[in-house]
Amino acid sequence: MPETSEKKRKRKRGDVGGRMDSEEDGDQKKKKKESQRPNYFVSIPITNTQMKSLVKEVQEAVLQKEPRLAKAMIPVPTLHITLLVTHLASEEQVELAAAVLAQAAPSVAELLGGRDLVLPFSGIRHFRKEVVFVGLDSGEHRHTLDSLAELVRRRFEEQGLLQGDNRDFEPHLTIMKLSRASKLRFQGIKRVEPGLYSDYTNKFFGNQTVERLDLCSMLKKKQQDGYYHTETSLQLGGRRRSEPDEAELLRVSRRLVEDAVSRALQQYKQETLQNGGGPNAAALQSPGSAEETKTDTTANSSTDNRK
Structure with a gap:
């Protein structure tokens, strides 16, 4: 039976309505996704001045060969190792996260057993030539670091504070990241070629003693020293209180x-x-x-x- 004009009109209205509903649903999902983007992270700050100097040296060496990568460089004062990233939707959640970190102190102390956690870094590696980082050497310290990260993640998860971070823990010290400068793709730079930093591929960068864990904001204004805005810190080791500064x-x-x-x-x-x-x-x-x-x-x- 041939389709009447009225049926055609209804079908078209239905298609349009369906498309509109679909677009509205898509917009809502997009807004929800954006509202839940990570805005906080727990990190281990890099305080070893020798390591910072060497990172700066590598960045300058790369820029001499490819100046357009300037905006892809990670500012040296912000160097850190990320343990977890999450989305905290309110100041109440921020306060709860700070409390969770503080309450983890006895468990962290038991994990470390009174010893410093020293992380040796050497060589430069990359993820898909888009993220360049200083590598962490293998050893017993890696197992301890993994356990530390898992402990903190579990505490955050128990309080419903771990949002959108389902990736496996892969500790690294990022020094360049193309996503920091999206315009580079339009300039034909879609990767950081290893040849730009080949002189440092196997170089030892130094040991970083884990002195503290920081709860940092990705969005708030950075501190005067250039590091991320820190809501709270859990002191672990480094200089003992009995040692004079x-x-x-x-x-x-x-x-x-x-x-x-x-x-x-x-x-x-x-x-x-x-x-x-x-x-x-x-x-x-x-x-x-x-x-x-x-x-x-x-x-x-x-x-x-x-x-």
Whole structure:
């Protein structure tokens, strides 16, 4: 039976309505996906200055050969190892995440067993020539790091705070990433060729002691030192509290010098008095010691009279 004009009109309206519904559903899914994009991560910051200097050296060497990769470089102050990424939808969730990290402290301490977790990095590798990173050497430290990452991930997951991060943990120190500069594709740069950093392929970059775990924001303004905005940190190791920092060492050094000078002056004064005084003896006395000055003067006068 031939299709009537009315049926055709209804069918067309249905097709249009179906397409409109489909487009609206697509827009809603897109908005939902965008609203759940990762905006926080837990990281291990790179604090080893030798490693930072070498990374900077590699980046500069690459830029000498291909200056257009400048925007693909990871800023040295932000260097870190990512343990997990997630989406925290509110300040309440941020506060909960900070609390979860803090509450993990006893378990982390038990995992480390009182020892520092030292991560040796060497060589440069890549993911599909789009992400360039310094590699982590194999060894017992890798098993400990895997356990640490799993511990933190499990705690976040138990509180419903692990969103959109189902990837396997693959620790690496990213130093270049093409996704940071999407316009490079339009300029014909779709990969970072290994030849650009071939001189550093097997180079040892140094050891990074895991000093703390940071809960960082991807979107908030970076800190004055250039590192990501950090909501909270879980201190792990590195410099022990019993070990003095540079400022404390400087204070101790100054105090030792002052004590040595003071002792030398006292000894000089005593020797001067024993030898009958001298023209500069009074000048070497400490200011504000009137009684001592009076006594010294009397003693000198008596000595002069006996002579």
